Amino acid sequence: MTESMLLLVLNLAGVFFFGLNGSLIALRQTSLDLIGVVVVGMVTALGGGTIRDVLINSLPPATFADWRYLAVAAAGALIAFLVGHHLERFISVIDVADAIGLSLFCVAGADKAMAFGLGLSQSVILGAITAVGGGMIRDVIIRQVPTVLTKGLYAVPAIVGSILTVASIRLGIYGTSxxxxxxxxxxxIRILGMYFNLNAPKPPFRDKIQ
Amino acid sequence: MTESMLLLVLNLAGVFFFGLNGSLIALRQTSLDLIGVVVVGMVTALGGGTIRDVLINSLPPATFADWRYLAVAAAGALIAFLVGHHLERFISVIDVADAIGLSLFCVAGADKAMAFGLGLSQSVILGAITAVGGGMIRDVIIRQVPTVLTKGLYAVPAIVGSILTVASIRLGIYGTSxxxxxxxxxxxIRILGMYFNLNAPKPPFRDKIQ
Amino acid sequence: MTESMLLLVLNLAGVFFFGLNGSLIALRQTSLDLIGVVVVGMVTALGGGTIRDVLINSLPPATFADWRYLAVAAAGALIAFLVGHHLERFISVIDVADAIGLSLFCVAGADKAMAFGLGLSQSVILGAITAVGGGMIRDVIIRQVPTVLTKGLYAVPAIVGSILTVASIRLGIYGTSxxxxxxxxxxxIRILGMYFNLNAPKPPFRDKIQ
Known part of the structure; x- marks a missing residue:
């Protein structure tokens, strides 16, 4: 499998798992119907990559230039809609799908930013934006405080994955491994963070504020 | 009237009705002043087309390349601000203005996406995004759950309008009719959906979830 | 100091003060940790300029083409995180940092829009969007009603600053003064508005609505 093929697979798998995740989260909002659930799933799946492509001027975004993105996002969202109630450990599936999407998207995002000639630190940030962007839009439209702002170690693993990607490209050792x-x-890191409930440091002396 | 002229009229009329709609909805939020009401109206009017133009790489967006869009959006928003309290059947006017904007924007959006060389399914999705995008931004900034996620048959009519537009272009029978x-x-479809309170199907067995 | 140099300084200073402002506001949300506070600060600092650059097709945005923007935004956000609890008059610092960012960004935004060939009224609107955009994203992700919609005289001073910038460019008297x-x-205008609690006019007869 060539690298560009591998990257397409990363991207599409990330889209699928974020589509699944977004729709499963949407299912817990009792006010949403089929369309609402699918829209939230597709926005979660396609949001991060679309923001990345707009920012690096790769327009129209892959989402709209390649039909497979729309199809895979819709598939993930619809599967969640249909089988969501069969998933015994619902919360775990949501979190694991999210962690998989996060891991695939930070690599794919950082790789594409480097390919478009952005600098090292910019590519790291863009990898992280690709990974957390879809979930952030999801949280805004269903009116939750975005996960990335509150849940321990959500941005950190995305930044680590982006740094490793950018570093290996820079060092000329980039490839499947x-x-x-x-x-x-x-x-x-994401799974350990959830399991041990790790958190980034809290602001010092918060009680003195206000 | 040539087709490009007709399309400009569709776009501007859509902008006007969404400007009216956005400001009327904003008027119901007691905390907003003149500027707030006009900003919500203009964002509703211009949001969908701006997102479309960014995604198809038609930059700067028509909104900022042609002064008539800003003028018409401001006119719709200001009229709502000034005469909103005279409108007897306030809710109906909001909903009808929204339905008109939705109908005009799905056609204009799908047409422009096709003209920029996007694929068939992508053009349908972009038509729907153009139609529902402004209202979604409106709902996010005034902190409502977006209409498209909850109200029965809101995305569906936009998708139907987009499909008919894309199909007629593809079949070579596109024109005024x-x-x-x-x-x-x-x-x-939108009006019937509201009148009969039709809804997309709800998730199966929702009561089992969580 | 050349004008383009001066403009870079305006932009970076605006980024710094908005970064400070965003993080100080985020610090008041007890649920946020270090990452959350820094993310809100950086989004506030970089959001307005990024939206402007997308709309005028200056891609990738300066934010991602020039490392200094990311560095300065992160510096502002981190300083707020570290010393936030030492700031005696916390609210005043938040508001003054915001007013400084607003003033610098409306000029920088309107200038850049004119340089990219946009029309006069479009450049005024883009200056205002640059100035209020970051704060609007900040408010959406931490779930406040956006300041620009509710607080008296927030968009008005940004529009005045943009008009003066555009007018002086048009009249050929643009320069440091x-x-x-x-x-x-x-x-x-922003500070006076806060001090005297000035507001834009309220909608007429609001009590009759609904």
Whole structure:
């Protein structure tokens, strides 16, 4: 499998898992119907990559230039709609799908930003934006405080995955192994963070504020 | 009237009705002053077309390349501000203005996406995004759950209007009649949906979830 | 100091003060940790300029083409995180930092829009969008009604600063003095508006609505 093929697979798999995640979260909002659930799923799946492509001037975004993105996003969203009530450990599936999407998108985002000639730190940030962007739009439209602002270690693993991707490209050792290591590092940190309930440091002396 | 002229009229009329709609909805939020009401009206009017133009790489967006868009959006918003309290059947005017904007924008959006060389399914989605985008931004900034996620048959008529537009372009029968039929179909489905309170299907077995 | 140099300084200073402002506001949300506070600060700092650059097709946005923007935004956000609890008159610092950012960004935004060939009224609107855009995204993600919709005289000073900038460019008298006058006018109107609690007019007969 060539690298560009591998990257397409990363992207599409990320789209699928974020579509699943977005719709499962939307299912918990009792006011939403089929269309609402699918829209939230597709926005979650396609939001991060679309923001990245707008910012690096890769327009129209892959989302709208390649029909497979729309199809895979819709598939993830519809599967969630249909089988959501069969999923025994619902919360776990939501979180694992989200962690997989996060891991795949930070690598794919950082890789594409480097390919479009952005600088090292910019590519790291764009990888992270790709990974957290869809979930942030999801949270805004269903009116939750965005996960990235509150849940311990959500941006951190995305930044780690992006740094590993950018570093391996820069060092000339980028390839299938580097991609797997970067994505796995993000995934493991995210899962450990959830399991041990790790958090980024809180502001010092918050009680004195106000 | 040439077709490009007709399309400009569709776009500007859509901008006007969405400007009216956005400001009328904003008027019901007691905390907003003149500027707030006009800003919400203009964002509603111009949001959908701006998102479309960014995604198809038609930059700067028509909104900022042609002064008539800003003028017409401001006119719709100001009229709502000034005469809003005279409108006897306030809710109906809000909903009808919204349905008109939706119908005109799905056609104009799908047409422009096709003209920029996007694929068939992408053009349908972009038509729907153009139609529902402004209202979604409106709902996010005034902190309502977006209409498209909750109100029965809001995305569906926009998708039907977009499909009819894309199909008639593809079949070579696009023209004034096709435009009118596509916009009217969207409008009628939307109005019937409101009148009979139709809804998209709800998720199966929702009570089992969570 | 050349004008383009001066403009870079305006932009970076605006980014710094908005970064400070965004993080100080985020600090008041007890649920946010270090990452959340820094993310809100950076989004506030970089949001307005990024929207402007997307709309005028200056892609990738300066934010991602020039590392200094990311560095300065992060510096403002981190300083707020670290010393926020030492700031005696916390609210005043938030508001003054916001007013400084607003004043610098309306000038920088209107200037850049004119440089990219947009019309006069479009450049005024883009200056205002640059100035209020970051704060609007900040308010949406931390779930406040956007300041620009509710707080008296927030958009008005930004529009005044933009008009003065565009007018002086059009009249051929643009330069350091014009920039200082435009930014100061915005700043003074904003501060006076806060001090005297001035407001834009309220909708007429609001009590009759609904």
């Amino acid at each position: 580097a991609i797997v290591i970067a994505a796995l590092s993000c995934f493991i | 096709a435009i009118v039929i596509a916009a009217l179909s969207c409008f009628i | 014009a920039i200082v006058i435009a930014a100061l006018s915005c700043f003074i």
